Amino acid sequence: MSEQELKLHVPAASRPAVLREIKQREATRIRLHAMYFDTPERELARARIAIRLRQEGRDWVQTLKMPGINAITRIELNHPRPGPVLDLSVYAGTEVEAALVAVKGELGLRYETDVQRLLRKVRTRYGTVELAYDTGILRAGALELPISELEFELVSGRPAAIFAAARGWQQRHALVLDPRSKSERGDALAQLAQRLADADAIPGDDLETRRAQAIAQFWAPRGAAAVKLREDMTAPQAMARIAAECLDQIARNASVLAEVDTEDVYRAGNSEHVHQLRVGVRRLRSAWKLFDGWIAPIPASLLEGVRTHFGAFGANRDQDVLNETVAPALMRAGMPVIPMEAAPPEQDARSIAGGKAFQGWLLDLLEWSLDVPAAPPASDGQPVANGTPSDAAPEPAIRLEGGVAGPSVRPTIIPMLAPEPDPQRLRKQLARRLHRWHSKVADQGTQFAALDIPARHELRKRGKRLRYSLAFAESLLPAARLRGYRKLLSRVQDILGEINDLAVAKDYYESCTATHPQAWFALGWISARLQELAEDAQRAFDDLAASKPFWK
Numbered sequence: 001m002s003e004q005e006l007k008l009h010v011p012a013a014s015r016p017a018v019l020r021e022i023k024q025r026e027a028t029r030i031r032l033h034a035m036y037f038d039t040p041e042r043e044l045a046r047a048r049i050a051i052r053l054r055q056e057g058r059d060w061v062q063t064l065k066m067p068g069i070n071a072i073t074r075i076e077l078n079h080p081r082p083g084p085v086l087d088l089s090v091y092a093g094t095e096v097e098a099a100l101v102a103v104k105g106e107l108g109l110r111y112e113t114d115v116q117r118l119l120r121k122v123r124t125r126y127g128t129v130e131l132a133y134d135t136g137i138l139r140a141g142a143l144e145l146p147i148s149e150l151e152f153e154l155v156s157g158r159p160a161a162i163f164a165a166a167r168g169w170q171q172r173h174a175l176v177l178d179p180r181s182k183s184e185r186g187d188a189l190a191q192l193a194q195r196l197a198d199a200d201a202i203p204g205d206d207l208e209t210r211r212a213q214a215i216a217q218f219w220a221p222r223g224a225a226a227v228k229l230r231e232d233m234t235a236p237q238a239m240a241r242i243a244a245e246c247l248d249q250i251a252r253n254a255s256v257l258a259e260v261d262t263e264d265v266y267r268a269g270n271s272e273h274v275h276q277l278r279v280g281v282r283r284l285r286s287a288w289k290l291f292d293g294w295i296a297p298i299p300a301s302l303l304e305g306v307r308t309h310f311g312a313f314g315a316n317r318d319q320d321v322l323n324e325t326v327a328p329a330l331m332r333a334g335m336p337v338i339p340m341e342a343a344p345p346e347q348d349a350r351s352i353a354g355g356k357a358f359q360g361w362l363l364d365l366l367e368w369s370l371d372v373p374a375a376p377p378a379s380d381g382q383p384v385a386n387g388t389p390s391d392a393a394p395e396p397a398i399r400l401e402g403g404v405a406g407p408s409v410r411p412t413i414i415p416m417l418a419p420e421p422d423p424q425r426l427r428k429q430l431a432r433r434l435h436r437w438h439s440k441v442a443d444q445g446t447q448f449a450a451l452d453i454p455a456r457h458e459l460r461k462r463g464k465r466l467r468y469s470l471a472f473a474e475s476l477l478p479a480a481r482l483r484g485y486r487k488l489l490s491r492v493q494d495i496l497g498e499i500n501d502l503a504v505a506k507d508y509y510e511s512c513t514a515t516h517p518q519a520w521f522a523l524g525w526i527s528a529r530l531q532e533l534a535e536d537a538q539r540a541f542d543d544l545a546a547s548k549p550f551w552k
């Protein structure tokens with residue numbers, strides 16, 4: 001059995017209004033106390049399995065959950081139990097038997113949840129959704145985290161029903177998408193409890209620092225993860241897989257920035273989360289370009305949202321780079337202190353990340369990514385590129401035409417068998433496009449010294465797009481050739497990145513020379529460094545242009 005569900009965090013300020021709205025219609029209240037099990041080595045969590053025993057009112061239910069085919073689907077096996085007795089024999093002969101037989105360690109209680117759940121059904125035109133508003137505690141050892149979330153589970157109809165319901169609640173109450181299940185949070189909390197216990201066990205006066213490091217690790221930024229594509233995937237399927245990965249990176253960093261676990265207690269979000277969120281957005285935009293023409297055009301609202309939000313986070317990022325990278329380098333080089341801060345960006349990262357506009361965009365993106373539409377057939381009747389709409393009628397194999405004026409009716413004959421798709425189509429398409437992109441970057445790059453600033457900026461963006469896209473296609477391309485190429489490309493990117501940071505800093509220091517003459521020091525230093533970097537960039541591009549082809 002599988003469940004389709006979306007979860008939104010309810011910030012403290014929104015709780016009274018959410019509660020009021022839930023109670024407007026008849027709602028059922030139930031107390032849920034769940035115990036989750038794993039081995040000391042976290043073998044179940046590593047296999048992405050969660051097993052719990054839960055007291056639901058008076059009943060006991062044993063549940064196993066695993067990830068399903070997409071971000072909102074999970075496989076769920078439920079077994080009523082007479083009491084708090086975990087019975088693994090119920091999984092004999094099921095799809096999880098092999099995974100459980102492989103578990104070596106002894107299962108034990110690892111973390112618990114204690115939740116008050118309010119349940120209510122909502123009907124939308126796409127189907128019925130059950131709302132569950134959970135408030136309570138997640139506990140692992142001596143550590144606790146609050147639970148405050150609204151879940152939307154599909155009861156009947158299409159997944160669009162989940163989004164139709166969730167969108168309204170999200171916009172009315174400023175809710176925040178949180179991709180983590182309770183079990184994922186619980187497992188991470190249990191690991192933190194263990195790390196803190198380990199830190200305490202080692203004597204030394206840096207105990208506080210070690211504890212602080214362990215705590216910060218719990219909310220560590222979510223970097224880019226590898227994507228595995230299969231040769232037999234269609235372009236929309238491949239795009240969906242890539243989009244899921246990018247969205248996860250964006251949403252997880254955003255939820256830390258929105259302080260979903262830490263409101264008013266501890267500041268978990270920092271500049272690295274902003275950076276990684278933006279990396280996620282850039283990867284997504286690169287993928288959109290990579291699949292351009294092979295999938296249906298990206299909806300205008302998604303494109304517009306990406307521009308606005310990326311820009312807003314970008315202003316925060318620029319300031320972070322200035323404060324954390326460029327200014328310290330200038331101080332090291334001897335610049336006298338400038339007693340002035342750059343003006344803060346219009347909106348800080350935390351309020352953008354938790355804001356209704358950005359969170360609404362995330363929901364739209366999630367819904368789109370679950371079922372990426374294929375490219376519409378071109379006017380000649382052929383699907384564009386890799387677009388193979390599954391529900392479209394097959395193209396006619398024979399057209400009967402005749403008569404001077406042409407027949408009034410054109411009968412269509414559908415072939416008995418659809419033509420066999422090329423099993424390597426996706427790989428070939430990707431290799432061809434990446435090759436083209438490489439040629440363009442290499443051609444422009446070898447002229448680097450002669451390019452003006454906007455052209456260099458454009459080239460940097462192309463380089464990034466190529467790098468992220470290569471990473472997406474990596475599982476289908478020859479690994480050994482790719483390794484060398486990737487190194488050359490990231491060398492180019494590092495240099496261009498520094499050039500970009502300095503260009504931003506230059507604008508800032510130029511703006512303050514009148515009031516702070518020390519800024520002249522910064523400008524002199526920056527221009528000398530930019531000169532060096534331009535020479536490095538030229539060399540790096542020449543090496544890239546001379547590299548062995550990665551696409552063959």
Ligand SMILES: O=P(O)(O)OP(=O)(O)OP(=O)(O)O
Nearest residue numbers: 005034065151180181182183
């Ligand atoms: O009640 P469920 O089965 O939806 O499960 P949950 O206690 O909400 O946990 P999760 O965050 O894993 O869906």
